[in-house]
Amino acid sequence: xxxxxxxxxxxxxxxxxxxxxxxxxxxxxxxxxxxxxxxxxxxxxxxxxxxxxxxxxxxxxxxxxxxxxxxxxxxxxxxxxxxxxxxxxxxxxxxxxxxxxxxxxxxxxxxxxxxxxxxxxxxxxxxxxxxxxxxxxxxxxxxxxxxxxxxxxxxxxxxxxxxxxxxxxxxxxxxxxxxxxxxxxxxxxxxxxxxxxxxxxxxxxxxxxxxxxxxxxxxxxxxxxxxxxxxxxxxxxxxxxxxxxxxxxxxxxxxxxxxxxxxxxxxxxxxxxxxxxxxxxxxxxxxxxxxxxxxxxxxxxxxxxxxxxxxxxxxxxxxx
Amino acid sequence: xxxxxxxxxxxxxxxxxxxxxxxxxxxxxxxxxxxxxxxxxxxxxxxxxxxxxxxxxxxxxxxxxxxxxxxxxxxxxxxxxxxxxxxxxxxxxxxxxxxxxxxxxxxxxxxxxxxxxxxxxxxxxxxxxxxxxxxxxxxxxxxxxxxxxxxxxxxxxxxxxxxxxxxxxxxxxxxxxxxxxxxxxxxxxxxxxxxxxxxxxxxxxxxxxxxxxxxxxxxxxxxxxxxxxxxxxxxxxxxxxxxxxxxxxxxxxxxxxxxxxxxxxxxxxxxx
Numbered sequence: 001x002x003x004x005x006x007x008x009x010x011x012x013x014x015x016x017x018x019x020x021x022x023x024x025x026x027x028x029x030x031x032x033x034x035x036x037x038x039x040x041x042x043x044x045x046x047x048x049x050x051x052x053x054x055x056x057x058x059x060x061x062x063x064x065x066x067x068x069x070x071x072x073x074x075x076x077x078x079x080x081x082x083x084x085x086x087x088x089x090x091x092x093x094x095x096x097x098x099x100x101x102x103x104x105x106x107x108x109x110x111x112x113x114x115x116x117x118x119x120x121x122x123x124x125x126x127x128x129x130x131x132x133x134x135x136x137x138x139x140x141x142x143x144x145x146x147x148x149x150x151x152x153x154x155x156x157x158x159x160x161x162x163x164x165x166x167x168x169x170x171x172x173x174x175x176x177x178x179x180x181x182x183x184x185x186x187x188x189x190x191x192x193x194x195x196x197x198x199x200x201x202x203x204x205x206x207x208x209x210x211x212x213x214x215x216x217x218x219x220x221x222x223x224x225x226x227x228x229x230x231x232x233x234x235x236x237x238x239x240x241x242x243x244x245x246x247x248x249x250x251x252x253x254x255x256x257x258x259x260x261x262x263x264x265x266x267x268x269x270x271x272x273x274x275x276x277x278x279x280x281x282x283x284x285x286x287x288x289x290x291x292x293x294x295x296x297x298x299x300x301x302x303x304x305x306x307x308x309x310x311x312x313x314x315x316x317x318x319x320x
Numbered sequence: 321x322x323x324x325x326x327x328x329x330x331x332x333x334x335x336x337x338x339x340x341x342x343x344x345x346x347x348x349x350x351x352x353x354x355x356x357x358x359x360x361x362x363x364x365x366x367x368x369x370x371x372x373x374x375x376x377x378x379x380x381x382x383x384x385x386x387x388x389x390x391x392x393x394x395x396x397x398x399x400x401x402x403x404x405x406x407x408x409x410x411x412x413x414x415x416x417x418x419x420x421x422x423x424x425x426x427x428x429x430x431x432x433x434x435x436x437x438x439x440x441x442x443x444x445x446x447x448x449x450x451x452x453x454x455x456x457x458x459x460x461x462x463x464x465x466x467x468x469x470x471x472x473x474x475x476x477x478x479x480x481x482x483x484x485x486x487x488x489x490x491x492x493x494x495x496x497x498x499x500x501x502x503x504x505x506x507x508x509x510x511x512x513x514x515x516x517x518x519x520x521x522x523x524x525x526x527x528x529x530x531x532x533x534x535x536x537x538x539x540x541x542x543x544x545x546x547x548x549x550x551x552x553x554x555x556x557x558x559x560x561x562x563x564x565x566x567x568x569x570x571x572x573x574x575x576x577x578x579x580x581x582x583x584x585x586x587x588x589x590x591x592x
Contacts, residue, residue, distance in 0.1 A: 053426050079428035090424045093350040105342035106427035108335030112342050 002067070004167055004199050005029035005052070010061035012047050020059070020149035021047040023222035029215070031166070034193065034200045036210040038303055043201040046086065049171050049218065052201070066166045079107065082160030082198075086171040088152055090144050090159075097140045100159050107163040116141065130158050150181025154188060162190060166212055167199040174206060182206070207300040216299065218306055221314070226306045234302045240313050242278050243268040245291035250286040259284060268293070339429045342438025343446055347408070351445040365400045365453045369393050369460065391558060393457045393547045394472075394548050397518035398541040400453060401446045401476050402483035407527060408442030410486030410504075412585070413497045431586040435578075439484035446480040467584055471547035481538035482570050486536050489577035492584025511537040522560065 003030065012022040022044045029035045039045050050056035052063060052072045063070040066080040090099050097116055101123070104110045110123045131140040134154055139146055147155065153173060160168060174182040181292050188211070193200055202209065210216050218226040226233050245268045246252040256263050256271070261281070263271045267293060271281065278294045331339065351357060369392055412434075424434055437457060454472055458464050490507065492499045515537035524532055534537055539561075546563035547557040561569075 024524055055422070055425055075428045075430065081426075083422075083426050085422050086421075091346065091423075093352075093353050094346065094520070098346075098349070102346055103423065103427075104341050105338045106424065106429060108338065108428070110338075111334070112338040114345055 003028035004031040004066055005035075005201065006062075007052075007062040008062045010048070010063060011059045012044075012051055012056065013045060013059045015314065018095045020222050022051070022058075025222070025224050025225065027217055027224060029167075029199060029201060030191075032197045032199055033214045034212065035202070036213040036216050037159075037201070037203045037219060038207070038210060038293065038299075039203075040307060042224040045218040045219055046171060047167055049201075049203060053169055054078055070318055079163070080166045081283060082163070082165035082168045084153075084156050084160055084168070084170045084173045085135050086175065088156065090152055090156060092144050095141050095143055096131075096136060096147065098126055098156055099144065099155070100130065100162065103159045104138075104162060109163055113263065126162065129163075134158065149307070150177055150184060152231070153177060153181070157185070157189065157192070161165065161196070161198070164196065165198065165314065167201055167298075170204075172204055173202070173208065174204070207298065207303055210299045218303060220307055220310050226302075230299050230302075233306075234297045240278075241275045241295050242271045242273060242281060242296060243293040244271065244282075244285070244289050245269060246287050246289050248287060252285075252289075255285060255287050261285075329351060336433045339427070339433050340437040342441060343424065343434065344441035347441025348444040349422045351448075361400075361404065361449050362452050365396050365449070366456050369396050369453065387463075387519070389460060390457075390462050390548070391520070391545075392518055393453075393460070393462045394545045395515075395541050397450060397453050397457070397472065397476060398479045399512065399517045399537060399579040400514070400545040401450050401480040402486070402537055402540045404449060405439065405442040405444040405480045405483035406487035406490070406508075407504070408445060409438055409484050410491055410494070410497075410500050410585065412438055412491060413494065413500060432582055435488060435582050435585065439488070442484055442487075443477065443480040446483070447477065448558060450476040450480070467550075468548055471550070472544065475540070475547055478570065479544065479568075482536065482540050482574055485574045485577035485581070488581030488585065490581070492581045495588075505530065511535045515541050516539065516560070517541060520558070522557070536570075536577075538569065539573075542566050543570065 007028070008026050010022055010025050010241055011020055014309070025044075025048070037045050039047060047056065051058050052065065054070060054077055058070075065077045068076040068080070090096075091102070094102065101110075101113075101116070101119065104123065105112050113119045116127075117125065127140065128137070131137045134151060136147065136151060138156075144152065144155075144180070145279055157168075157173075174185060177185065190199060190212075202213070203212065209226045211230055213230055215228065216226075216230055217224055218233070243266070244252070252269060253265075256269065260286070261271060263269045273281065282289075282292065355490075369389070450473070454464075454469065490500070490503075494503065514521070514532040514535040516532070517537070521529075521532055521538075542560045543563055543566035546555075546559045546561070546566060549558050550563075
């Protein structure tokens with residue numbers, strides 16, 4: 001099956017800038033995939049997203065989304081994608097329903113009517129269903145200002161889905177939301193993804209949000225420095241280790257030395273697994289243990305290690 | 321299989337028409353819900369007409385063939401409508417960077433649809449202002465009949481659309497809202513005088529006359545006065561060009577402003 005997003009040798013250099021904001025990146029996203037683009041501030045995430053969502057012209061390279069060439073067929077690309085911007089993009093002067101109605105008109109889903117009651121029955125039904133999902137049936141005709149931050153974000157997502165986009169781009173959608181709102185938003189997105197098989201393309205600073213991704217791509221200084229499933233990215237760079245402790249620390253220390261098990265004291269005893277399973281290793285230790293922790297790297301660990309490694313490489317190259 | 325949505329997405333006339341109407345209507349709603357803006361847009365023209373027009377009429381009117389109140393009333397009406405849309409169009413600059421308008425820019429409609437929607441929207445915003453000013457003029461006993469009222473509405477609409485095109489031409493060459501704010505006093509204020517909004521410009525020195533001929537606002541003001549003073553003794557003293565000539569100049573420069581402005585704006589929007 002052909003990918004829903006295909007990026008080939010994409011380069012973006014802003015006017016009057018000496019360097020490329022995006023520097024020859026290529027990747028593919030399969031239909032229905034949950035793809036996460038990670039990277040520190042200034043890495044080129046928002047620039048990449050701006051190019052993919054047609055608001056910024058690339059300097060070089062080729063992009064195809066939903067089978068349409070971005071340069072030749074920008075409007076068809078726009079018709080097949082939904083976008084949640086970093087900054088809320090609801091019109092504060094309009095009600096929740098008026099925001100949805102404007103979107104429906106812009107995407108050619110319904111004819112223009114100046115009032116809700118004049119809209120076709122199908123639209124009214126759809127809006128009432130959306131209001132019920134959001135739990136804002138009483139607020140749907142009130143100004144946006146009356147909704148909470150989490151509600152507004154959900155409304156934006158619902159609005160961006162009413163034209164049934166094949167790809168939903170989310171640019172740090174949970175920034176500024178409290179943990180409850182963030183969790184609720186992700187529950188909703190997960191449900192939508194399962195029901196509509198929408199491809200999700202996410203940029204985020206919350207690395208735990210990337211744990212559920214099918215593919216993670218790490219962007220640094222405009223280049224992709226790592227890409228793969230979360231497990232692959234983690235396994236490639238970060239070690240698994242065991243942290244143990246005992247009431248009789250001297251006995252444990254002596255036993256580990258006797259059995260020639262390499263360890264360091266952090267102050268817990270850290271034992272690198274180096275391919276051995278935790279279960280196998282624990283079976284060899286007789287000293288009664290009071291603490292056993294298996295350290296599995298998170299995406300955050302992998303991300304920090306990868307960024308650090310590339311910064312070190314750049315420093316060395318610049319030093320030479 | 322092509323779905324109903326796919327068909328709609330092809331961007332036919334109906335789709336673009338609905339999008340233009342929706343963008344324009346949004347501007348009107350925004351205006352009607354902004355009390356501070358509503359208040360200020362009505363207040364300034366009323367001050368100009370009431371104080372300046374009334375004051376000049378009381379001071380100079382008795383010894384002159386001019387009815388200064390009617391003269392300033394027509395000038396301020398055309399200027400308000402023209403400038404309201406021109407400045408409204410320039411708000412596309414901040415729209416693009418800020419709030420919700422990103423939503424418009426990523427929707428599957430042509431950039432020209434956005435520009436037309438914006439110009440119609442700002443014209444819709446300008447027209448209630450125009451009506452308010454006309455009513456105020458009637459209260460101040462500016463001579464009015466049905467033909468004049470209709471003429472003011474028609475030329476007011478043209479002035480608003482023309483201002484939108486002028487704003488579009490400006491927009492293409494202004495990089496940011498900040499630059500626009502710095503530039504505007506030099507673009508709009510001189511035209512109050514070179515277009516004859518407040519005082520007659522029949523006998524300008526040659527150099528000032530050239531500047532006046534280059535002021536787009538002059539033609540909108542003169543067209544409005546051409547219809548307002550039609551068949552009156554003051555016509556030859558007040559009106560500079562015949563209405564057909566003003567209209568022809570406005571129509572041709574409208575097209576020029578629109579083409580240059582839209583092409584430049586679309587290019588600047590994506591090629592950052």
